[in-house]
Amino acid sequence: MTLATRALAIRSASLLLLLLLWQGVVIIWQPDLLPGPRQVAARFWSEWHSGVLPENLATTLLRVTMSFGLAVIAGLTLGTLMGRFHRVDEWFDAPLTLSLNMPALVVIILSFLWVGLNEAAVVVAVVLNKTPTMAVIFREGVRAIDKGLLEVATVHRLSPWRRFWSVWLPQLYPYFLAATRSGLALVWKIVLVVELLGASSGMGFKLGEFFQFFEIDAILAYALSFVVVIVVLEAMLIRPWEARVMRWRAP
Template identity: 35%
Template sequence: MSAEAPLRAPVADVADGPRPEAPPRRRGRTGRVLPALAFLVLLVAAWQVMAVLVDSLLVPGVGAVAAELVEVVADGSFVGELGATVLRVALGFALAAVVALPVGIAMGRSDLLRRFAEPAVLLGLTVPGLVWALLCVIWFGVGLANPVVAVALSSAPPLVLTTLQGVRSVDPDLLEMAHVYRFSRRVQLRRLWLPALAPALFAGARLGLSLGWKVVVLVEVFGMSSGVGYQLNNEFGSQNVAGVLAWTLLFAVVMAVLEYGVLQGLERRTGRWRKEVSV
C-alpha cells in the first residue's frame, strides 16, 4: 500500500457524506423582467390576431393604437393630464392613510373598537367605486375636493383592514418582551411595529391605490375638466377606440412605474431583515 492511501480514505469518506446545500441563486434583474416582457408580447400578439380576425374600426390593430399613442405623447398634453390625475390620487391616498392607519392599529389593539368599527369597514369595502364617484360629484362639484375625497373613501377601507390584520398577526411574545425591557414608544414603533406591519401596509397600499386609480378616473369622467378620465371621455365621445386604448396604456405605464419602481423597491428594503434572519 502506498503512502498516499491513508490520506485518500478520509477524503473519500467526506466526499461520500452529505454535502451542504448550495444557497439558492438569486435571480438577476433580467430574470425578473423577462416573464413580464413575455406576457406583454403575448398580449400584444393576441390583440393583433383578434383585430385581424374581427376587422372592425371598433377593434383597432396594434399599429393604429401605437400611432395614436405617439400622437398623444408628441402633443405634450399628456404630461399635464397625467400629472393632474396622479396628484389627485396622491392626495386622496395620503388622506386615507392618515385616517386609516391609526384606526386600523386601534382596532387591532381593542376588540371593543374593532366590533364597533367593523361594520363601517365592511360597508366601505362593498360600496362600488362608481357610487363614491357620483356622490362626490354631487357633494363637492368640480373642485379638487371631489376626486381627493372619492379616492380617500375608496382607499381607506382596505387600508384599515390590512392594518388591522397586520396588528393582530404580531407575535405576542415580542410585545411582552418590549414591555419587560421597557422599550420606549419610539423604539417599539421603529423596531417592532413598523417591521411587523410592513407586509400588511404594502398589501393595503397596492389594493388601496388600485381602487383609487379606478375611482379617480370615474370622477374625472363625470365631473372634471382635466385628467386621464376626462381625456378618455373625450375619446369615447368621438368613438376613437384607439385613443381610448392609448390613454389607457399611458395610465397603465404610470401604475407599472409605481409598482415596480417604488413599491417593490421599498418592500425589498423594508423586508431585508427577514431574509437576514431566515439565513
C-alpha cells in the same frame, strides 16, 4: 440562463405574442372599431408631443398619490384603534361592513353632490372608498402584533418613539405591502371613474371625451400609457421597498 432572465424572456415573449395577435386581427378583419398597434402608437406619440397626455397623466397621478396617502393614514388610524381596543371594534365593525359593501359609484356621486364638482370631492370620494379596505387590513395587522416583543421594549425601557419605530411598526410592514399592492391597483381605477363623472382634467376626463368622439386609438393610447406607468411604479418603487423591508425573511 438564470431563473430571473428566463422569467423576463417569457414575459417579453408573451407580450410580443399579444402584440402580434392584435396586429394579425387588424390585418385580417380590418375592424372599424379596433385600430392597429401602429395607429395607437402614432396617436400616443402625437398626444405626448402636444403635451396633453403628460399633463393629464400628471394630474391623475397626483390625485392617486394624494388620495392613496390619505386613505392609508385614515385606514391605519382606524384599523389600529379597532385592532387595539375591543370597544372601538365593537362600535365600528357594523359601519365598516356597511361601507365595505357600499358601491364605489354611490360614494362618488354623493361626494360630488355634497362637496361640489371640485378637486376636494375627487380626493374625498377615493378616500371614502378605500379607507374601509385599508382599515380591515391594518386591523388584522394590529391584532397580529406580538406582545412578547413589546414586552422586550418595556423591560428595556425604550423611548416611546423607538418602541413605535423599531418594535411596533416593523410588525405592520407586511400589511403595508398588502395595502399598497391592493390599494394602488384599485385606487387609480376609482380615480379614473371619479374623473370621468365629475372632473375637468385627468385621464378619466380625457377618456370620457374620446368616448364622446369615438376616438378609439386615443382611448387605447391613454389606457396603455397609464398601465405602463403603474407597472413601472410597481417595479421601481414597491418591489425594491418590499425587498428592503422583507430581506430578513430571506433564508
